[in-house]
Amino acid sequence: MAHETGARRPRRVLLLAALAAVVLVAAGAVVVTRLVADDGPQRRPGPVGTTATAAPGGTAQPGPTAPPGAGITGPLNLLLVGVDTRVSVPGWEPHGDSVLVLHVPAGLDRAYLFTLPRDLLVDIPAFPKAGYRGGKTKLTHAMSYGSRVPGKPKQPSAAQGYELLRSTVSGYTGLRFDAGAVITFGGFDKLVDTLGGVDLYVDERVVSLHRRPDGRHRDPAPRGGGYVGPQMVYEKGQRHLNGWQALDYARQRYIPGGDYARQRHQQQLLRALTAKILGENLARQPDRVEQVVGALGDTLIYAGGPRIVDLAYALGGLTVDRFTLVALPGSGVGKGRAYRGEELKPVGRQFLTALKAGDAEKFLTAHPELRVKN
Numbered sequence: 001m002a003h004e005t006g007a008r009r010p011r012r013v014l015l016l017a018a019l020a021a022v023v024l025v026a027a028g029a030v031v032v033t034r035l036v037a038d039d040g041p042q043r044r045p046g047p048v049g050t051t052a053t054a055a056p057g058g059t060a061q062p063g064p065t066a067p068p069g070a071g072i073t074g075p076l077n078l079l080l081v082g083v084d085t086r087v088s089v090p091g092w093e094p095h096g097d098s099v100l101v102l103h104v105p106a107g108l109d110r111a112y113l114f115t116l117p118r119d120l121l122v123d124i125p126a127f128p129k130a131g132y133r134g135g136k137t138k139l140t141h142a143m144s145y146g147s148r149v150p151g152k153p154k155q156p157s158a159a160q161g162y163e164l165l166r167s168t169v170s171g172y173t174g175l176r177f178d179a180g181a182v183i184t185f186g187g188f189d190k191l192v193d194t195l196g197g198v199d200l201y202v203d204e205r206v207v208s209l210h211r212r213p214d215g216r217h218r219d220p221a222p223r224g225g226g227y228v229g230p231q232m233v234y235e236k237g238q239r240h241l242n243g244w245q246a247l248d249y250a251r252q253r254y255i256p257g258g259d260y261a262r263q264r265h266q267q268q269l270l271r272a273l274t275a276k277i278l279g280e281n282l283a284r285q286p287d288r289v290e291q292v293v294g295a296l297g298d299t300l301i302y303a304g305g306p307r308i309v310d311l312a313y314a315l316g317g318l319t320v321d322r323f324t325l326v327a328l329p330g331s332g333v334g335k336g337r338a339y340r341g342e343e344l345k346p347v348g349r350q351f352l353t354a355l356k357a358g359d360a361e362k363f364l365t366a367h368p369e370l371r372v373k374n
Contacts, residue, residue, distance in 0.1 A: 072314035076104040079166055079180035082188065083143060083158055094158045096143035096165050098266055103355055108315055112360050114326040115263035121333055121341040122172050127164045138341045142168040158182050162303045174356050179311060180303040193243035200272045202239050206255055208232040211248045260330065264372055267325040275320045325372035
């Protein structure tokens with residue numbers, strides 16, 4: 001990994017990169033912090049966008065140089081995975097409960113965000129690193145199967161699980177992923193609270209399966225099969241949600257529309273967070289960025305790709321109105337009453353083909369029903 005060129009420059013780069021990274025993967029500020037920390041010894045730089053050149057007599061003078069990310073032209077694909085690690089349960093394997101793809105076409109002037117159903121039936125390839133032989137099953141299991149570390153049954157690795165999930169999603173969509181991240185539910189909760197909550201339009205009445213109105217978890221039913229006690233209710237309309245409320249609202253799938261409604265709510269929440277971050281001009285508030293980074297701690301894993309600093313600069317021109325949320329319709333698969341999982345309807349698979357070919361906007365113009373209302 002290349003060295004940064006100064007002690008002050010990484011701090012400034014952190015601010016700009018954190019903004020774009022959060023926009024891209026909902027919590028990427030911590031990614032940039034880790035990147036800077038791993039960049040090795042620091043040297044004092046000149047201003048960003050300049051480099052020293054020798055003038056007559058040997059005096060160094062500033063001259064132009066390419067900004068970070070100048071070589072990134074797109075198209076780019078980023079994979080964001082939300083996992084429920086249940087850290088209170090020893091050895092609990094992380095599940096890919098939310099699998100989101102952000103596609104940025106060549107030109108880097110717009111972005112498309114869509115979700116793949118957690119129960120999508122897919123071919124999961126063999127993964128010797130985890131001792132997994134491969135098979136056809138639900139997408140969510142790719143994370144858990146890939147997280148298994150031979151000889152360490154009580155120490156699953158979410159980073160390793162991401163590798164298998166990425167290969168699985170790549171095989172299904174035909175997309176090559178340039179970068180990605182894994183964030184736990186707890187990390188998302190902290191992110192929203194650190195940002196002071198989020199303003200969101202709740203598009204349907206949602207009754208929580210998991211939480212009471214005061215935020216406490218509901219008690220398991222004495223004989224299993226659900227929960228008991230008062231339920232938090234999210235009424236339709238414009239709402240201000242704190243961390244646990246935003247997370248709880250976005251997790252509910254036993255609602256009209258099922259998991260597809262949940263996917264829509266998750267996308268709307270990410271877009272609302274993006275709008276909040278851009279509206280607060282976070283890049284010009286170093287203390288706020290570092291506060292976000294500190295709150296997230298180890299709840300987010302950057303899963304590789306180009307330097308996030310370069311990626312952030314390259315995508316710094318994107319605005320929230322250029323983010324298109326896409327809903328891919330699907331239906332259940334099974335024999336008789338035996339439910340096996342989900343499959344995308346033909347129009348959903350056709351969108352993936354158009355996306356790969358660079359024709360996403362043309363396809364959405366012909367199929368406006370796939371656009372999620374903001």
